[in-house]
Amino acid sequence: MSTSVRTVGPAAAGTENPILTALNAWIKGHRQAVSWLVTLMILGAGLGAWSLMSSRQTEARAARDLVGARLAFESRNYPLAGSELSRIAENYSGTRAAEEATLLLAQVRLGQGQNQLAVEQLARFAPGASRQYKAQAYGLLGAAYENLGRPVEAARAYEAAAAASGMPFLRAQYLSDAGRAWVAAGDTAKALTAYREIVTKLDSAGTVVEAKVRIGELTRGAGTR
Numbered sequence: 001m002s003t004s005v006r007t008v009g010p011a012a013a014g015t016e017n018p019i020l021t022a023l024n025a026w027i028k029g030h031r032q033a034v035s036w037l038v039t040l041m042i043l044g045a046g047l048g049a050w051s052l053m054s055s056r057q058t059e060a061r062a063a064r065d066l067v068g069a070r071l072a073f074e075s076r077n078y079p080l081a082g083s084e085l086s087r088i089a090e091n092y093s094g095t096r097a098a099e100e101a102t103l104l105l106a107q108v109r110l111g112q113g114q115n116q117l118a119v120e121q122l123a124r125f126a127p128g129a130s131r132q133y134k135a136q137a138y139g140l141l142g143a144a145y146e147n148l149g150r151p152v153e154a155a156r157a158y159e160a161a162a163a164a165s166g167m168p169f170l171r172a173q174y175l176s177d178a179g180r181a182w183v184a185a186g187d188t189a190k191a192l193t194a195y196r197e198i199v200t201k202l203d204s205a206g207t208v209v210e211a212k213v214r215i216g217e218l219t220r221g222a223g224t225r
Contacts, residue, residue, distance in 0.1 A: 058095060059092075059095050059096065062088055062091075062095045062097035062098060063096075063097045065084070065088050065092075065097070066088055066097045066100060066101055068084060069081055069084035069085045069088060069101065069104065072084060073085070073104050073107070073108060078108050078111055081104070081105075081108050082105060082109075082112075085101045085102075085104050085105040085108065086105060088101040089101045089102045089105060096130075096132075099129060099130060099132075099133045100133070102125050103133060103136055103140065105121065106121055106122050106137075106140045106141075106144070107140065109121065109144075110140070110144060110147070115144045115147040115148045116144075116148065118140065118141075118144040119141065119144045119145060119148065122140055122141040126141055126157075126160070131166075134164040135161045135164040135165040135166075135170060135174070137161075138157050138158070138160040138161035138164060139157070139158065139161040139174055139177070141157040142155070142157035142158040142161060142177060142178075145157055145181075146181060151181045151182070151185035152181075152185045152187075154181040154184075155178045155181035155185060155187075155190065155194075156178075158174045158175070158177040158178035159175070159178045159194070161174040161177075162174035168202050169202075169206065169207075171202060172198045172208070172211075175194045175195070175197055175198050175202070175207075175211075176195070176211060178191075178194045179191045179194035179195045179198075179211070179214060183214075183218070188218050191214070191218060192215060192218055192219070195211040195212075195214050195215045195218070196211075196215065198211040199211050199212055199215065
C-alpha cells in the first residue's frame with residue numbers, strides 16, 4: 001500500500017498579495033524612476049536637517065547679540081541700544097530674539113520721546129507678533145498713542161492687549177489703561193465697559209478696587225456695577 005505525499009510548491013504563490021506583486025513588477029520595470037525618487041527623498045531629508053540646524057544656529061547667534069543690546073538698554077545707553085536692537089530685529093527676522101529686540105527698541109523710542117517712531121514700528125509689528133509678545137506689543141502701542149495725545153487709538157490698542165493677554169492680572173491692567181484712555185477721549189460708556197469687565201470677570205486682580213472707584217466717579221456714585 002503506497003502513500004502519496006502532497007508537496008507545497010509554486011501553487012502557494014497564489015496566496016501572495018496582488019498589490020505587492022504589482023508593486024514589485026512596477027519597480028522592476030521602472031528602476032531609473034525609483035532611483036531618482038530615492039535620491040530626492042534623501043536630498044529632502046538632508047535639506048530638512050540642514051535647515052533645522054541652521055535655524056538653531058541663527059537663533060543662538062541672535063540670542064547672544066541680544067544680551068549686549070539688553071545691557072545697553074538697561075544702562076540707559078539708548079543710542080547704542082537702539083542701534084544694536086535695530087540690527088538684531090533686521091538681521092534675525094523671524095527669531096524669538098528679533099521679536100524681543102523689537103519690543104525693547106520700542107521702549108527705547110518711548111524713553112527718547114520718539115513716540116511717533118514707536119507707533120509706526122509697533123503698528124507694523126503687533127498684529128503679526130507671536131502669542132508670547134502680542135499683548136506687550138499692543139500695550140506699548142497704547143502708551144505711545146497716549147503720549148501723542150491720541151486717546152481713542154490708545155484705548156483700542158490697550159483693549160487689543162487685554163484680549164491677547166493670557167494672565168488675568170495683566171488683562172485687568174490693560175483694561176484699566178483702556179478705561180483711562182476712554183475717559184480721556186470723552187467716551188464714558190466705553191470706559192465703564194472696561195472697568196465693569198474688571199469688576200465682574202477679574203475680581204481677584206489688584207486693579208479691581210481702582211476699577212470700582214472709577215465706576216463710582218463715572219456714575220456719580222450710583223453703584224459699582
